[in-house]
Amino acid sequence: MPAVNLKAATKVYCSIFFDLNVRCLLCGQAPGGLLCHPCLSLLAPIEPPVCRCGLPHAAPLEDQDEAPLCGRCLRRPPAFSASQSPLQYRFPLDLLIRRYKHHGDLVAERAIEQLLARAPLPWPDTDALCPLPAHWRRRWRRGFDQSERLARRLASLWDRPLLSALQRQRFTPMQQGLSRRQRQRNLRQAFRPVKDVRGLRLVLVDDVMTTGSSARAAADCLLKQGAAEVRVWTLARTPAP
Numbered sequence: 001m002p003a004v005n006l007k008a009a010t011k012v013y014c015s016i017f018f019d020l021n022v023r024c025l026l027c028g029q030a031p032g033g034l035l036c037h038p039c040l041s042l043l044a045p046i047e048p049p050v051c052r053c054g055l056p057h058a059a060p061l062e063d064q065d066e067a068p069l070c071g072r073c074l075r076r077p078p079a080f081s082a083s084q085s086p087l088q089y090r091f092p093l094d095l096l097i098r099r100y101k102h103h104g105d106l107v108a109e110r111a112i113e114q115l116l117a118r119a120p121l122p123w124p125d126t127d128a129l130c131p132l133p134a135h136w137r138r139r140w141r142r143g144f145d146q147s148e149r150l151a152r153r154l155a156s157l158w159d160r161p162l163l164s165a166l167q168r169q170r171f172t173p174m175q176q177g178l179s180r181r182q183r184q185r186n187l188r189q190a191f192r193p194v195k196d197v198r199g200l201r202l203v204l205v206d207d208v209m210t211t212g213s214s215a216r217a218a219a220d221c222l223l224k225q226g227a228a229e230v231r232v233w234t235l236a237r238t239p240a241p
């Protein structure tokens with residue numbers, strides 16, 4: 001049996017438990033944390049007021065509760081009643097999320113958890129959090145479902161139950177690069193309810209909202225099953241084109 005290098009082993013364990021020698025995941029410099037302060041300051045927030053689709057838009061008028069809808073939402077109002085993302089999906093956050101999602105990098109997950117911990121629950125009347133599920137084939141290929149993991153973490157941070165109420169029932173190919181019509185066709189009946197959601201105010205959770213088509217389809221499914229309200233929370237939102 002080879003002799004254990006005690007000094008090296010201790011160093012490894014210390015670095016795991018005390019984050020010694022940990023370099024910033026984004027720039028590889030500035031030891032002392034998974035995300036350094038200069039990189040954190042590069043993350044672009046999305047400032048309210050936002051439209052129902054989560055993109056910055058006009059504030060509500062004085063005598064109205066809800067903000068006016070943007071042109072896109074006016075043409076096709078989303079089934080969900082609000083959506084919010086604290087950060088824009090752009091450099092350098094896109095690198096971090098891709099590293100997490102496509103490589104299953106659990107160190108990146110810890111960095112993302114730091115960002116989650118800074119985000120308050122925007123809707124205090126929320127009854128439960130529901131992950132926007134990936135199809136089992138994609139989950140199997142990646143080895144995990146990032147929306148489920150994010151929702152689980154948020155459920156503990158926000159002290160709300162996790163309710164995995166939806167399953168994907170059709171395999172929807174990668175939505176990037178498809179026209180809106182093609183996306184809609186793919187997403188029609190993409191979700192299947194697997195839990196009782198009657199009367200519940202739910203928040204759908206995912207990592208990134210791009211066009212919002214999946215969130216629309218999922219919210220539609222939950223509302224048809226009797227959910228009282230569906231809102232959407234994603235860590236990041238693709239800025240308006």
Ligand SMILES: [Zn+2]
Nearest residue numbers: 024027036039
């Ligand atoms: Zn950095």
Ligand SMILES: [Zn+2]
Nearest residue numbers: 051053070073
């Ligand atoms: Zn809108």
